[in-house]
Amino acid sequence: MDEKLRLVTKPVELNLMGLGGNVFVLLGAFQQAALRQHTPKEEISAVMKEATIHNYDHTVQVLLANTIQTENNDYEDDFENEDEIGDY
16 A cells, blocks of 8 residues: 555545445545545545546555455445335
């Protein structure tokens, strides 16, 4: 991990590996988890800005530098039963 890319005081707990590879999903998950964990908005903005100034690999490296990998994500428990998701 590149310490120069660490932009948050306390790393955000998030399992990036279980989210697939879509960059917008990864960024959204980071932002949502950071807000839930009361990460200062200035720090979230700094991560989002740095993560989006280069290519995909840089985005992933920034997110990895600012997270602690967990076994699962909090929001996965929100949809334990597929019937709760509903129709579109």
